[in-house]
Amino acid sequence: MGRAGQAAAITMEDRLKMEPILDIRNLEAGVDNRAILKGINLTILPGEVHAIMGPNGSGKSTLASLLAGREGYQVTQGSVTYLGQDLLALSPEERARAGVFLAFQYPVEIPGVNSTYFLKAALNEVRKHRGLPEVDAIEFLSLVKDRIRLLELNEDLLKRAVNVGFSGGEKKRNEIFQMAVLEPTLAVLDETDSGLDIDALRVVANGVNQLRRPDRSALVITHYQRLLNHIVPDRVHVLMDGRIVRSGGKELALELEDRGYDWIVPTEPVAA
Template identity: 80%
Template sequence: MSKPILEIKDLNAGVVGKPILNGISLTIRAGETHAIMGPNGSGKSTLAAVLAGRDGYDVTGGSVHYLGEDLLELAPEERARAGVFLGFQYPVEIPGVNSTYFLKAALNEIRRHRGLPELDAMEFLSLVKDKIKLLDLDADLLKRAVNVGFSGGEKKRNEIFQMAVLEPKLAILDETDSGLDIDALRVVATGVNKLRRPDNAQLVITHYQRLLNYIVPDFVHVLMDGRIVRSGGKELALELEARGYDWLTPAAAAA
């Protein structure tokens, strides 16, 4: 078995006074793609937020180790530099901050951390040229402010484009499929698939099975009420598509 990239053990977390994750355990190894599925309010986005280090969430129990290191001890930027990437469900528009300037600054922070020389403007542009083709994005978007004036699909493709440039070890994609038409979905999924390597891993969070037709997972986990209630292979996603989530509720399971 390859080495674990992410090890979540009995993770309990929530927002002030409200538990959302109630004991999640999950191990993701190099080369694997895991999908987390679940109904609204099951804690999918909270899990992504806690892993990326978003403010406002309290971890009340359990542990998360990333490449053997305590992930929860790290600031969001330290996680990013160590190779964790969050694809946002709602990418943020940042007026006045140029896309190219932003992404070059981010890449150079990460390269510095990895002991690589920083890229100058020319080197960066040639790198970007290659990667942008992968996502079928208009290069002119990079001259604009971050996500400002981007369509919904462009925003999502831009997330995957950033992922392609930053080359994370662990990519967490939070409902990257939401709001995409089938063509955009195909482009995004193709991009993600091309970035799969034996030494990295992906955690794909989605509400619908549709995305998993294109990004084929090795494992599927069903999250309900902040717990993983079932894990299986890719066929579990199809079963969920056919039967919905109700049959997995604790009440139904007990019956």
């Protein structure tokens, strides 16, 4: 499978030896017989951060939803392989336990479900899957306090119901906070930057960067380039009308910021 650009530190030879974290091949999917994704190819290797940019309606959020397992989409063609297994065959909770995390574009308010209780239950599900014992209360508290500082959130939120009464920025930071606690192998950030002011953006980006490891990857979906100043991607892909029409290094994002999307004329699908 060819690539349109060259990733910096890793040679082509290294790449071929690595098992991808995520491998999307010729993915076609839609809702109610309406095609949205029209043949996506995308391979993310361990340690890589990929960015997907594109105009509204190009299919960015559909891709994120599909990866997380949201109901209501039909996959008509292609495959999604996560660490060697068929991701699409797994339920949302199985994906989460296997290490896939979606930071929601619109985090859901869940009145009456306490944040700490919820997060502890979630962490224990993930740990159970990894063959680890449940965390005890003290361990858990010290972990969440550490991570909550990373996101510069008020500890008070742990006592509140999930996302209830949170500001827009707090909700987004709370997503990354959850991610920092659950330590996923593949983080999918769906427009995490939307609605964030520049300070919050920096905090969120810092949180994501702190979690970067050679064995973890991220797919950052964004409308704007500015997030990518802070979370520097290895690869940038442009999604238009359900296809990746261009891929490149981080400089591609700058070019998009400069020139918009109009100069890219979707022609033949490009292998990513």
